[in-house]
Amino acid sequence: MTLLEALAIALAGLLAGTINTIVGSGTLITFPTLLFFGYPPVAANVSNNIGLVAGGVSGAWGYRHELVGLKRTLLMLLPASLVGSVTGALLLLVLPEAAFETIVPVLIAIALLLVVLGPRINRWAARRHTDRMTTGHAVALLVGVLLAGVYGGYFGAAQGVLLIGVMSALLPLHVQQINGIKNVLGLMVNVVAAVVFLLVQPEQVIWPVVGLIAGGAVVGGVIGAKVGRAMPPWLLRTVIVVIGLVAIVVLVT
Template sequence: MSAFEISAIILAGMWAGAINTVVGSGTLVTFPTLLFFGYPAVSANISNSLGLVAGGLTGAWGYRREIRPLRDLLIKLAPASFVGAIIGALLLLVLPESAFEAIVPILIALALVLVVLGPRINAWAARHHADSITGGRLVVLLVGVMFAGMYGGYFGAAQGVLLIGMMSVLLPNGLQEINGAKNVLGLIVNFTAAMVFLVIDPAQVNWAIVGLVAIGAFFGGLIGARVGRLMPPWLLRATIVIIGVVAIVVLLV
């Protein structure tokens, strides 16, 4: 592994950790970076999921003040993320790699659409959410969080965007509090999926990649929690879209 490759993966992990903390979709940075250096798709995805857990920890810690008002709700939602992550991770391991390579471009394309439409979704949600969450809304939220967990356990790109859009519609809280909740749920999904991968198919884990992504993501999560909100949204979205398109091209060629 060359010095250039090591530096590129660490920087990608740092950028992904920051993006995941602020918005989500950090996998759209690290995953195509690993593909660029020739790592197999499934192994790259599993190793990337393990490495990004470090960024989830620092990102959630950085948003601890915003998380406090939603602590009781998060206790209710955490099992849904846990179950969804297990299902998604098992699907990744059971389905053949050819299926993964066929499905991922579609998932990335969907993620990019959500990233681009994110501001409109949030603006619409701000005009329609209620002052409190009812029993019916809680059930819908639990189901939605579980499916987001399945998606995150399988691939993960734009899981944060899915969670933010959904919770913005169903919760009366402000966007920063919702973003903090997203960081906690995303961390649960990534950690749970990582444990499934370790137990069932440890041979797919590239520990060098895990370590490099984790180093970058750890500091990226801290950076994202402190200064990420100051980044121009258009620049962040444009970067994600460009990298996502590159990933789609790499997978399809």
Template sequence: MPWTEALLILLAGMAAGTINTIVGSGTLVTFPTLLAFGVPSVTANVSNTVGLVAGGLSGTWGYRREVRTCATELKRLAPMSFLGAVVGALLLIKLPPEAFSAIVPALILAGVLLVIFGPRLQRWAAKNQADSDSAGRRGLLAAGVFVAGIYGGYFGAAQGVLLMGLMSVLLAQPLQRLNGVKNVLGTIVNSVAALTFIIVSTQHVNWTIAGLIAVGSLIGGFIGAHFGRKLPPNVLRGFIVVIGVVAIVNLLVK
């Protein structure tokens, strides 16, 4: 691999780690970069997933204070992310690449709308005395996290938008705390999917690419946590919406 190509993949991994920590859509940087260098799509997706685990770990560490305050929610939601990731990773191996092409933009759009209208929906629920910890809400959130886990294990771009949208509506927590939870759940999904790929589809892992992305995203995770935690809620919400719209456009025009 030429050093210029290696450097660009490293920088793409750094950008992806930063974006993933702040909102979650870094695959939209690394995946097209790998395709531009002629890497087959499945190999690019699998190697990218393996590499981005490092960025998830550093981003989660950067949000550790927010994560500690949401231990109860994480205990409920982490198993759903785990199971969804296994299903999604197996679907990637078994199904043709076009299988999710119709539903993915719709899922991301739903996430964007939930992020936009989340505060209003929360106020409506409070006004109507809806219990933020009711069994119905918990069940709906668990199901949504499971679906997001399937999507994350299958492809992953803008998984964070989906998670933030769901949690903005169904969890009465500040946005930065939700971002910490999102980082943990996203890291679980990426880790499970990566392990699944390594076990059942080792031939699709390009370890040079995965290693470059891992180093870059590890650095990017720390950068994203440093700056992301300082963003006011409305700015963070706006950033999520912009990234979500970019993801939809990218998926529809490719």
């Protein structure tokens, strides 16, 4: 590995850590970077996933104030992310990547609509129901988080957009609180997927790549938390939509 290659991978990790904390989709930076330098797709995906765990930790910690009072919500959603991420990680090891190529852009597009329409959906639901969350909402939320976990464990790019889209439509919370929950759930998915990769196919892990991405992602997570928490709701939603649209373009071309 040359010095230029190492610097490029570390920089990609920093950018990915920043974007993941604010929105998600940081993998769309690190994964193509690794492919550009000739790393095999599965090994690149596995190493990238493990490396980005470090950025997830710093990003989730940076959003800790937005999570005050949301312990019950997190405890409800974390098992769904856990099951989904294990399933997705195992699918990565047994299925061709082409299996998800058609559905992923559609999922992201639906998520973007939910991000935009989420506040209106919540206001409409509040007028029709006295409870903050109905049983139907809770079931739909758990299913959505489970499916996002499957996707996140499989590939991960735009997982944050999917999570924010689902939660924007089904949770009566401020977008910054939703972003804080997204960071914790995303971290859970990355950690679980990383453990599965290490147990099942440790030979796919390229440790120098993991270290470079992790170092950059830790710094990126701190930067992303500062930037994301300072954004007004309309700007944060706009950034989410823009990055989501870029993700769709990258994935379909």
